[in-house]
Amino acid sequence: MKLILLSGGSGTRLWPLSNDARAKQFLKVLRNEETGEFESMVQRVFRQLSSVVTADEMIVATNVAQTDMLRNQLGEIPIVVEPERRDTFPAIALACVYLHSELGMPRDEMIGVVSVDAYVDTAFYERVGELGELVYNTGAELGLLGVKPTYPSSKYGYLIPANHDVHMDVQRFVEKPTEEAAEELIEEGAYWNSGVFVFPVSLVLDILESKGFPIQYDLLLSEFSALPKKSFDYEVVEHLSEIVALTYDGYWKDLGTWNTLTEEMSSTIIGNGALSEDSVNTHIVNELELPVKVLGISNAVVAVSADGILITDKPASSRMKDMLLDGLFSRPMYEERRWGWYRVLDVTKKEDREILTKRLCVHAGRNLSYQYHHYRDETWTIISGLAIFVQDGVKRLVQAGDVLQISAGSKHAIYAETETEFIEVQMGTPLVEDDIVRITMDWEETMEYCS
């Protein structure tokens, strides 16, 4: 069996810590009980899966905005990148075709699809493995994992079994019932639908072929935008009749709101913060150096990042998506990239010129690509590290105290010999991230310059 980890979504409900480039699954607010270190949801799921399957049995399906974060947090795992955001059906279909046409996965082998934002015990993933065997042995079209409900939630989907054997056949589904209806469903013996799908890869390949799509990876990639923008539930599951299920009776939680996420945080304060004694059940998550002080406020979350400041009552945090999110900065103020990270320190406009001040860190052995800008000048003041700076073909070693002036049109790149940080002042009209022209250069030769 191969496992597809679905890593999608933006993070408006966990603003300001999550944004397009840093969806909720990348927030390092959980604690790895073994090492004591902070870990993100995606790291936790990956660690749990690694105890059930081997790394080469996993593949991550994601979008281009998340690939740098995924590589930073998970290392060199296989990733299938959706060329644009559509929905879960196109994402799963592309990953299936990749596994089949690029990695030679046989049509009758099992696929398991899991999302990266469920907070569960490792036993959950052991059940996914058992579900694979069940689908294979019964010849069913699809297998689902039902979670034993702990309360009549109106936010989840329910699956209603036809029988109550160890291996259930699924009779029907109910999406987000009222609490009253949910209570009746639970009495009937219904389960929460965990969102796990297990099926032979042929299921998806057949559907694609029947719709006239190629099952060759590079061909499907180029037709990706033509795939139906539909969920896997809607496009596939609803049309099947032979669905089996296993049940899971353990911890299962969607960490999608500040309320549910903070319940799993091991500490009430992450970052520079202080709570008065009478601030009960309040959490601070502060990514800035700015001190945060909370006095006499209970049952709240204070979340602070370079994108903004949120103060929310815990139950109210489920309303995040509906409101409050207009008028925000249209650009991310902090981003992790493959080469390191940057933080926006200041944004202003003076005399029709926009000015952006950033602090950047380039990790040792990484580089910013050789590039130039049409409209902006940059001043870099190196504050730490040792790096090779290339400007218009001329290489020089730079270190703390060096000031580099880069006018519009001037080609430049930097390679960090040791971790290098600098303060950058950008000035231009317009001042936009995509005013960047990348040029290929021979880094091998450049690196030799240093030795």
Next chain:
Amino acid sequence: MKLILLSGGSGTRLWPLSNDARAKQFLKVLRNEETGEFESMVQRVFRQLSSVVTADEMIVATNVAQTDMLRNQLGEIPIVVEPERRDTFPAIALACVYLHSELGMPRDEMIGVVSVDAYVDTAFYERVGELGELVYNTGAELGLLGVKPTYPSSKYGYLIPANHDVHMDVQRFVEKPTEEAAEELIEEGAYWNSGVFVFPVSLVLDILESKGFPIQYDLLLSEFSALPKKSFDYEVVEHLSEIVALTYDGYWKDLGTWNTLTEEMSSTIIGNGALSEDSVNTHIVNELELPVKVLGISNAVVAVSADGILITDKPASSRMKDMLLDGLFSRPMYEERRWGWYRVLDVTKKEDREILTKRLCVHAGRNLSYQYHHYRDETWTIISGLAIFVQDGVKRLVQAGDVLQISAGSKHAIYAETETEFIEVQMGTPLVEDDIVRITMDWEETMEYCS
């Protein structure tokens, strides 16, 4: 009569918006009803006093940390600067001696002392003027203004009159009684002591002389540190027997906590912020560009500045002074100066070197003094304006896009021809504000360079 405005105190109770250089009376959170513009407490008091006395009848007693702010907010008014912070007796004594020996104020002329942090109607200051006449006509030693209590506060001092005529004689004082005791005092006919003092300047001159202090301004200034570090109440008022009082039956409030201050704010949001509809009686005061969102939190204050972030329940804000204020940044992150302002964008330490990134604004016609630093290098990237930059005796015109490198030991100054802003990166060990050696230079000659 001359009026002494006492402007002292630091602002720990209104952290993070107030700090040593910006005490609570400088926060522009009130609204001038006539012009519709924001104004600070000190601006409000000055405006109200100006309708009762002329500008040359007022003098401000303050400390050196507040003089730039006072001049920025009030313009060119006379200021007596205490060489160090002591208490209200030394502050009032120095101002009295200044008025007498420098401005020739006769010994029998009246002094009125008012503080800048009371929020009152203009009628309050009219009563101060009437009090001056009363003290003069009765020959009393001192006059006080009693405020008609509106509730049995345990936080104020009470004065108990000997009679209940229009002009009262004061029988005794009670400082901060319990609420029960306050209720009895109010039944007895007691008043809140407003903290206004009116007396002939001879009162203070006689006390100084009797203690062997000079009543010549420059001499007293040099002996300032020997003056008793006591309040005027303790050092003077308690020893007097002939005290008269007038009463004031109107609005009077100490805006010393976030709770009381926000009650007088004309708008629930100052700066970039948003409140959900169910966030009732909550105020946002945000000095940063970072958006602040409040969801489902009522009766709270969210105050955000470059110094930090406070979220406090309103009644709890009176406990600010007791707690939460350790571990704060030891340096102000935003300061207004005579020449303009600066904001700290980033503070970090790399390879034993401290790095501070600032944005500075020098107002048109102002300059940073000619100076050099022993331990730090600076890079300035000019982002707007036109200025004369002087480095080691060489002058040049600079404008947006120019980058100025200033090594330790290099003498430099800047004169803003038009309002000029720049991003400054400081690097050094140690990196402290007072690593600065100022050198005199002929600015007249420099300015001519421009024309």
